[in-house]
Amino acid sequence: MTEHPERYSEDELRQLLMDDEEGRKIYRTICELCAALDGSAAVATRRLPLVGKIAAVFVGVCLLSGLAYAAVTTGMLGNAGEKPAEEKAPAATVKVEKGVVNVQEEEPEITEVVKTYEDVTLKEIVGDLASFYNLNVSYKSDKAASLRLYFRLDTRRGLEQVISQLNSFDNINITINGDTLTVE
Secondary structure: OOOOHHHOOHHHHHHHHHHOHHHHHHHHHHHHHHHHHHHHHHHHHHHHHHHHHHHHHHHHHHHHHHHHHHHHHHOOOOOOOOOOOOOOOOOEEEEEEOOEEEEEEOOOOOOOOEEEEEEEEHHHHHHHHHHHHOOEEEEOOHHHHOOEEEEEEEHHHOHHHHHHHHHOOOOOOEEEEOOEEEEO
16 A cells, blocks of 8 residues: 555545554554654754854864874974984994904994886986995996886895896896996
């Protein structure tokens, strides 16, 4: 009856819904449900501006917090109130042998570089690699220097493995000769 009311006449509907005790209870329940839904829609409509204001305040606070965090972490606010970081001097070890003091400076710790190059010349990639490892670069071919690559430089793997990865490309042959990288 609820799915196809067109199959029933007005009298049949009234008889089923009003005259029958169980039908009358169902009809009242349906009427109360409709009234409750209409009332809750009105209450929700009245609360909507308040919820909107609360949401706007929340979004504003989140936005301002994010901007403040970004300004602090990127250094946009400057270093007001902060003392500049002192450069760390290389560590030194002192050896005492039979009254002679030897001071040996240790190499400063090298930080690793992980960098992705997209459509960059081999000359720029090898230049960054050479500057990281403090090497010279010698090009035997201008053609090789102008090759454009997509490459991920990861110095944690070591110089030999990075050179091996670069040599896996066609038309590239890089060798290490002492403190010079030779690109053919």
